[in-house]
Amino acid sequence: MAYNPHPPRGGPAGALPNMNMNFNQMLQRSMQEQAQPEPIVEAPSNPPQSIGYGGVYNATPPQQSFTPNVLGGARETPQPILPVDLPPQAFLTSSMLLDMVDKKVDVLLRDEKEYIGILRSYDQFANLVLTECCERIAARNPEASDDPTIPKWLIADVKLPGLMTVRGENVTICATVDLDREDEPKGVKISSEKEVRALAAAQRLEKKDRDSRKAKALKQAGIEPGFGMQG
Structure with missing residues (x-):
């Protein structure tokens, strides 16, 4: 039998060139698709207005102006962050002493000394300035017992002349004095x-x-x- 180097294309043996041709075309087509970058869709600069709200949420807020309007008066000025009616002392760390100024206070120190006077001034370090000051000396009553009618402490107030300055770091307690009850304190006896x-x-x-x-x-x-x- 003689061998034919050029078989017919219509038979089963001719399907191989067609398959090779189709595969090459598909490969070229896929390479062309990868080489072409996908188009980038840019977002619109102006988003569409909200449906049903008339574009209220997309509208830009008007700029505040403090100049008088032609149609009606000046616009309302914004509220300040800090109140302007408070003194500068209210923003210090010792601002709690602000309400005690010009009041009678009782000051207890770290060494257990006690001073009573009128608070006239203070600073940011809680250094106190007292006038009409007196030192209160206290001792345990040797006659004290379980009887609640017998006072457990004896006290005596010693008047101090001039101005009294107390260093803030030595203060343990500073409190106002009840003027209605200071003449007859409970649990103590004036001696x-x-x-x-x-x-x-x-x-x-x-x-x-x-x-x-x-x-x-x-x-x-x-x-x-x-x-x-x-x-």
Whole structure:
């Protein structure tokens, strides 16, 4: 049998060139589609107005103007962020003392001293200036018992001349005095200055000796004594 190098294209053997041609065309078409970039659709500069609202949400707000209008008066000015009717002292860290100025106050210090006077001025560090000031000395009443009618403290007010300045970092408590109840304070008895000073000095020595003995006992147990205890 002789071999035919050019088989007919219409038979089954002729389907191979057609398939190769179709595959090449498809490959070229796909490469052309990848080479062409997709068009970028730009968003419209002016979005469409909202349906049913007449474009209220898309409208730009009018600019505020503070010049008088021709048709009717000046426009309302915006409210300031900070109120303008407060003094500069109201924005300091010690602004809580603003209501105590020119009032009678009771000041307790870190060393347990107590001063009563009229607050005249202060600064941002809570340094206080008192006038008509007096020092209140207090001591425990040795006659105190479980009877509530017997006062537990004896007090005496010592008048201080001139102006009194108290450093802010030494203040523990600063409070106003109730003028209606200051003449008859509850739980205390007004006594003489000499008696109260003697009792207060004796009680301080007793406390110092008690703290010293407690500090020694703590050291023997391997514990460091606290603040104010003498070793």
